[in-house]
Amino acid sequence: MDALDLLLKRCSVPRLAAPAPSGEALENIIQAGLRAPDHGALTPWQFVICEGDGLTRLSTILAEAAQANGADETAVKNAKNAPFRAPMVVAVIARTRVHDKVPTIDQHISAGCATHAMQMAAVAQGYQGFWRTGAFAYHPAVREALAVEGDDHIVGFLYLGTPDCAAANAPKRDTSQFVSYL
Template identity: 55%
Template structure:
C-alpha cells in the first residue's frame, strides 16, 4: 500500500482475529516504532507484548485495577476480557528520562508517535489494530503490576491482529476548519 494512501485512509478496526504479526513482520513493526521522532536520542519507549496466555494475565491485571476502584462485577469481567479482543496486545510505555532540554510531554508524545508508527506499519503489512487508552493507562496499580518505574507512562495499548470484518470507509475531512494561518 502506498504510504500516502495508508495515511489518508487509516482506520482502526476493533474486530481482530488470528493471525497476529509474528517473526520478521513483528520485528518490522517494532523497527517502525523505533523511527519515531526522538529529540535528544533518548529512546524513551518500551513495548510490552502480550500474546497467547499473557493476554489473560493482562486481563487479570486490568480486572484487579477495576475491582480496586470498586466497580461492579460486570465491569470487572469486561476489563478481564478486554485483552482477549485481539490475538496480540502491545503496551507502549513512555520511559521518561530527566533531561534539561527534552521535557516529559515531548517524551510522551514521542512514545505516542512510536505507537502510531507501529499501527501504520501493521496496516502496511496487511494486519489491523486499534489504539486504546482509557483509565488503565494512568492507573498506578496497573503500572506496578507491569513493573513500570514511577516516571513511566503508558501511552496506549495497541491491539493487533487480522481484520475479522471490513470497516466502513470514513468520510474525507476538509482540513480548512482545523487550519489557521497566523497573521491572515
C-alpha cells in the same frame, strides 16, 4: 500499499482475530515504533507484547485493577475480557528521563508517535490495529504491574491482529476548519 494512501486512509478496526503479526511482520512493527521522532535520541519507548499467556496475565492485571476500584461483577468481567479483543496487545510505555533540553512531554509525544507508526506498519502488512488507553492505562495497579513509575506513562494498549470486519471509510475532512496561516 502506497505510503500516502496509508496516511490518508488509515482507519482503526475494533474486531481483530488471529493470526497476530509474528516473525518479520512483528519485527517490522517494532522497528517502525523505534523510528518515531525522538528529541535528543533518548529512545523513550518500551513495548510489552502480550500474546497467549501474556494476554491472560494482562487480563488478570486489569481484572484486579477493576476489583481494587470496587467495580461490580459486570465491570470486573469486562475488564477481564478486554485484552481478548485481539490476539495480541502491545502496551506502549513512555520510559522518560529528566533531561535539561528535552521536556518529559516531548518523550510522551514520541511514544505516541511510536504507537501510531506501529499501527501503520501493521496495516501496511495486511494486519490491523486499535489504539486504546481507557482508565486502566492510568490505574496505579496496572502501572505497578507493568513497572511504570514516576513521569512514565502507558500511552496505549495497541491491539493488533487480522481484521475481522471491514475498516470504516476514512472521513475526508475539510482542511480549512483546522488550518490557519500566521
